[in-house]
Each structure stands twice: as structure tokens, then as C-alpha cells.
Amino acid sequence: MDMIVTPTGKLNGEIQALSSKNYTTRYLLVSALAEGTSTILYPAHSEDGEAMRRCIRDLGATVEEDDEKIVITGFGRHPRATKELDVGNAGAVLRFVMSIAALLPEVHFVNSYPASLGKRPHDDLIAALESMGVRIEHENGRLPMTIRGGNPRGGKIQVSGSVSSQFLSSLLFLTPLLDEDSEIEVLHDLKSKVVVGQTLEVLEQAGIVIEASDDLMHYRIPGRQKYKAQTYTVQGDYPGSAAILAAAAVTESDVVVHRLMEDSKQGERAVVDVLKAMNVPLAHENGIVRVRGNGKLTAGEFDGDEFTDGVLAMVAAAVFAEGTSRFYNVENLRYKECDRITDYLTELRKAGANVEEKRDEIIVHGRPEGVEGGVEIDAHYDHRVIMALTVVGLRSARPIRIKDAHHVAKSYPIYFDHLKSLGAQVEWAD
Numbered sequence: 404m405d406m407i408v409t410p411t412g413k414l415n416g417e418i419q420a421l422s423s424k425n426y427t428t429r430y431l432l433v434s435a436l437a438e439g440t441s442t443i444l445y446p447a448h449s450e451d452g453e454a455m456r457r458c459i460r461d462l463g464a465t466v467e468e469d470d471e472k473i474v475i476t477g478f479g480r481h482p483r484a485t486k487e488l489d490v491g492n493a494g495a496v497l498r499f500v501m502s503i504a505a506l507l508p509e510v511h512f513v514n515s516y517p518a519s520l521g522k523r524p525h526d527d528l529i530a531a532l533e534s535m536g537v538r539i540e541h542e543n544g545r546l547p548m549t550i551r552g553g554n555p556r557g558g559k560i561q562v563s564g565s566v567s568s569q570f571l572s573s574l575l576f577l578t579p580l581l582d583e584d585s586e587i588e589v590l591h592d593l594k595s596k597v598v599v600g601q602t603l604e605v606l607e608q609a610g611i612v613i614e615a616s617d618d619l620m621h622y623r624i625p626g627r628q629k630y631k632a633q634t635y636t637v638q639g640d641y642p643g644s645a646a647i648l649a650a651a652a653v654t655e656s657d658v659v660v661h662r663l664m665e666d667s668k669q670g671e672r673a674v675v676d677v678l679k680a681m682n683v684p685l686a687h688e689n690g691i692v693r694v695r696g697n698g699k700l701t702a703g704e705f706d707g708d709e710f711t712d713g714v715l716a717m718v719a720a721a722v723f724a725e726g727t728s729r730f731y732n733v734e735n736l737r738y739k740e741c742d743r744i745t746d747y748l749t750e751l752r753k754a755g756a757n758v759e760e761k762r763d764e765i766i767v768h769g770r771p772e773g774v775e776g777g778v779e780i781d782a783h784y785d786h787r788v789i790m791a792l793t794v795v796g797l798r799s800a801r802p803i804r805i806k807d808a809h810h811v812a813k814s815y816p817i818y819f820d821h822l823k824s825l826g827a828q829v830e831w832a833d
């Protein structure tokens with residue numbers, strides 16, 4: 404389904420932030436790895452959340468859900484010997500479940516999104532799992548894959564963090580279950596370091612003991628641990644809310660978003676500081692963010708690796724800022740649902756934005772006068788491209804048409820409903 408975004412000058416209203424995708428996937432996983440029954444309150448409802456629900460069910464967890472909670476009885480260290488898993492287009496779900504599949508004799512991962520997840524590399528996690536005695540058939544480090552494990556060995560493990568932090572997170576979920584104690588050394592660099600903090604927080608809540616170095620590059624994980632069945636509450640999602648806040652920033656607005664904890668471990672909480680640095684009138688207290696946009700923004704320079712999933716939305720706001728903005732240290736955006744530098748900038752330029760790219764940087768020459776719009780946008784299967792281009796469409800001279808905008812449901816199925824409730828002129832077109 405395509406979305407027609409018509410220029411909208413004013414946004415007003417209040418919404419409850421959607422629930423965090425990245426916490427929901429983690430709570431579903433640790434609940435499945437516990438024996439006994441866990442409860443997750445206010446879980447995210449999205450395609451990626453559904454992908455993790457599907458995988459843990461296929462691996463033997465029981466999953467019962469009503470409109471407020473999920474109740475899960477896990478399989479501990481003994482997942483059911485399932486032959487095939489389908490993670491949809493969910494990168495973190497694939498990476499995390501690959502390590503659980505290593506506990507089984509043979510699991511095949513299908514490639515349902517050859518043009519998106521099918522293009523993303525998993526070499527670094529494959530190498531680490533192979534060093535633990537797991538055999539993996541793959542297509543040049545990509546899906547489809549067959550993992551032949553059974554009894555992966557703990558001990559000294561090395562994994563590169565230069566492409567994704569998810570490979571490390573995946574090993575941190577697996578190693579506590581192994582017979583041996585393990586030590587993990589992260590090689591090269593560790594991208595999206597902040598989100599590893601979420602992994603560690605959830606593991607601690609699940610009763611797992613892990614010793615992490617201050618720089619998050621070394622870990623000691625005792626083996627033979629048991630995940631505890633717990634009750635978890637999912638907090639609001641900053642990455643998805645970043646697009647709502649950007650929309651409020653580029654219009655005349657008075658927009659309030661609830662459920663955004665100031666002390667969240669989500670790196671994307673930094674988008675509040677980014678917008679403040681761009682002189683967007685914004686207040687953040689008691690978990691409530693209020694933007695009283697006047698459409699005026701000033702450019703800035705930002706380390707995008709601190710708020711990985713919020714970069715595209717902040718770039719969309721910078722499109723209308725006074726001056727030139729830089730978002731640096733963002734090379735790993737190239738390995739997401741699409742190449743979020745080259746593909747994203749191609750779509751921004753179509754809409755009339757003045758943007759440049761480097762290997763690991765996005766440069767935005769702001770256009771406070773707005774952009775032409777009046778074009779058809781390719782979503783590249785990427786929910787964050789869809790959300791960010793919608794922000795640009797609100798301040799274009801003419802409507803834009805975003806093709807296949809239904810892929811927004813990967814993380815935020817109600818994004819357009821939320822925007823519409825704030826007054827945005829967005830309509831599905833068949």
C-alpha cells in the first residue's frame with residue numbers, strides 16, 4: 404500500500420509512545436530461555452515482535468497473549484528440535500535466534516526478504532559460532548542458512564563489533580547456558596555500543612550474571628546458569644518516537660509524547676538532546692516529551708552511532724535547518740534494512756533535499772524554505788526510511804507518494820494513525 408503525504412503546517416495533540424521493539428525482542432527471548440512462566444506487560448505489536456513470538460513458539464515456548472500482556476512458558480536450555488525458522492525481515496531477531504539454534508542438531512533459516520534482510524551480512528556471528536564447534540551453511544555470510552549445532556563449546560570467544568552490536572548481544576544470550584565458563588573479546592570496534600547496555604540490563608533482570616569491562620569490549624560469563632522466569636514491563640520506544648518528534652520539530656506544533664523515560668538505556672533517547680541542540684523548543688520531564696515547534700531549526704554536528712535508529716529521523720529534521728549538519732560515525736547504517744546512507748539520500752534528493760554522503764557520514768545542507776516534493780518515493784523495505792520521508796513530506800511544497808509504506812509495520816504499525824491523530828494529512832492510496 405502507498406501513502407500520500409500532503410504538506411501539513413501544524414501538528415497538535417498527545418500520544419502514548421509505542422512500546423520498545425528492542426526491549427520486546429529481548430524480553431520474549433529471555434522468557435523463552437527460562438523454565439517456568441514469565442509475563443511481559445505492554446509488549447510491542449509489530450512485525451519484528453511477531454517474528455520473535457513465532458520463533459520462540461516454534462522452538463517450544465508456549466505464548467499466550469491478551470491486549471495488555473504476554474504470558475510465556477519457556478524451554479530453558481532445551482529448545483524443541485524444530486527444522487525451520489522464519490524471522491521475516493527482523494535483523495536482531497535473526498541474530499539472537501541463530502545462537503539459540505546452535506543448541507539444536509539442525510535448523511534452517513529461510514530467506515523471506517531477499518532484497519532486504521537477505522542482503523545483510525552475518526559473517527562475524529557465523530565465525531564466532533563456528534569457533535564454538537557449530538557448523539553453518541550460508542550464502543556468503545547471508546541467508547538462507549542452515550545451522551548444525553547441538554552442543555556449542557564455551558571458553559574463549561572472539562567476535563567483531565564493527566558491523567553490528569547484535570552479534571555480541573546474541574552470544575551474551577547463549578553463553579550463560581553452556582557447560583563451560585566463557586570469555587568474550589570484542590574485536591575491532593563496537594558499533595551501537597549503547598544498545599549492548601539494553602542487552603546487559605535485560606540479562607541482569609533475568610537473573611543472569613555477566614561481568615562486563617567498562618569499555619564493553621570484554622565479558623566473563625559463568626556457564627551452567629539458569630534464566631529466571633520474571634515479570635517485565637516494556638517501556639516506550641525512542642527510535643519510533645524520534646520520527647514523531649522530528650515531525651513536530653519541522654512544523655508549527657504542540658505535540659506531547661508520553662512513556663519516554665529520561666533515564667532509559669535506549670541510545671535514541673539522545674534525539675531529545677539533538678533536537679534541543681537544533682534549537683527546537685522542547686521539554687522532557689516525568690517521562691513526557693513536549694515539542695512546541697515553530698519550524699525553525701539550526702544545523703549541528705552529531706555522532707550518529709549514539710542514536711543509531713534515530714539518525715534517519717534527525718536527518719529529516721536537519722533537511723529544514725539553517726546551515727549545514729553532519730551526522731558522522733554512521734557507516735553501520737549501510738547494513739540495515741537497506742543502505743541507510745546511499746538509498747536514503749537517493750530518496751531525500753528526489754524530494755528536493757540537499758544532501759551529501761561519505762563512507763561513514765551524512766551531510767545535510769539545510770533548506771529552511773522547504774523542499775519541492777511532488778515525487779514518488781521508494782521505501783526500500785525500510786520502516787525508518789518511510790517514517791523519515793514522511794517527516795520531509797509534511798514540509799514539502801507538493802504531496803509525496805511513498806510506495807509500499809505498509810513496511811512501516813516492521814516496528815511501528817500505527818505510525819500513520821499517530822501522525823493523523825496529531826493533524827497530519829496522510830492517506831493510504833491503493
Ligand SMILES: O=C(O)C1=C[C@@H](OP(=O)(O)O)[C@@H](O)[C@H](O)C1
Pocket residue numbers: 425495566567568569572594595598711712735
Ligand atoms: O540489538 C538490537 O536490538 C538492535 C541493535 C541495533 O543494530 P546494530 O547493532 O546492527 O546497529 C539497531 O540498529 C537495531 O534496531 C536493533
Ligand SMILES: C=C(OP(=O)(O)O)C(=O)O
Pocket residue numbers: 492493494495496712739740787814
Ligand atoms: C535495523 C533495525 O532493526 P533490525 O536490525 O533488528 O532489523 C531497526 O529497527 O532500525
